[in-house]
Amino acid sequence: MTRIAAVLTFVGVPAGLAITDGNIQTVMTVTLAFWLAVFTLFLRRRPLTVLIVSILSVIAWRTADLIGSGWVWPASAAAAALVLAGRLRTAVIAVGCGLLFGFAWDGYADIHHGGEWALAHVGGETLWMAAVLAAATAYRNTLRWRGEVAHRLAQDEHERELDARRRRAEERVEIARDLHDVVSHTLAVVGVHLNVALDAFDADPAEARESLRLAQEVRGRAMTDLKSLVGVLRDGSVEDLDGLDRLADQVRAAGLHVSLNEFGDRAEVPAPVATAVYRVVQESLTNTVRHAQAHKVAITLRYAPASVVVDVQDDGSSSADVADGHGISGMRERVAALGGALTAGPGKTGFTVRATIPFP
Known part of the structure; x- marks a missing residue:
């Protein structure tokens, strides 16, 4: 110049x-x-x-x-x-x-x-x-x-990059929660059947064989769940509320009495909320099988025009420490991400998990 x-x-x-x-x-x-x-x-x-x-x-x-x-x-x-x-x-x-x-x-x-x-x-x-x-x-x-x-x-590009990093971090947390839900639930149910098989191996070989068959069946279902999770990662597909019956059947096969009650129309629930409901029920049942020493568990879903209330109650003897576990915190984070709230802790007759998830 x-x-x-x-x-x-x-x-x-x-x-x-x-x-x-x-x-x-x-x-x-x-x-x-x-x-x-x-x-x-x-x-x-x-x-x-x-x-x-x-x-x-x-x-x-x-x-x-x-x-x-x-x-x-x-x-x-x-x-x-x-x-x-x-x-x-x-x-x-x-x-x-x-x-x-x-x-x-x-x-x-x-x-x-x-x-x-x-x-x-x-x-x-x-x-x-x-x-x-x-x-x-x-x-x-x-x-x-x-x-x-x-x-x-340049500043906007930097902010977009930070937003992308935040989204990737949130996705990794979401994946970790999903993997924890699927794997921990499966291991809990399979563990119950293996314990039954070990106890009955000498006294009742037929019962032991049946327990091993059920464990194998749960393992196969877990593989299906993991494939579904891979599908989520690939194309964004999500678990829907139809999978709740299958969850209840898995826990029933472990020897618990499970009741599933629904009030309202589930068709109006958006996919992200449906996924959260499914994971809350799954993690609650996992905790019941692993920690509660319960005999029965009641699942109640109430569908309102702008929210879903999930209530899972068992008659076990879980301590308050369970409410501070990784699974409970994962559920709480998942529900909070959708603007809802989750409470979990011992009740008068056992352990209770209640979540309220709003949606537009």
């Missing part, structure tokens, strides 16, 4: 003096143009110093009658550079001082013509410098606007 300004100054000063009949001595004109061009090479470091030295040089040449026109305009490049550096007011003051000196000098040097003649001589230069300063200001504002737009775009 400074090299371009130097070239324009070296070419523009002689051309301007020739157009305005200010070229008295070509050697002096070229000399002034050369030094003004050299000064512009330092504009980036010292724009104000270059402008002041340039104006003083032009004034010295003009008062010595080495050039016949121009008080400030040969220093146009320096004035524009100072504006681009963000110092418009300083540039206006420096240029104004040069123009005032030129007006006073012309008025004093040619008293017979009066102030109007001096004003006419300096007026064209004033208009030129006003145009230069205005153009430099507009260019600077354009650069600032582009920079601000680029900054905002």
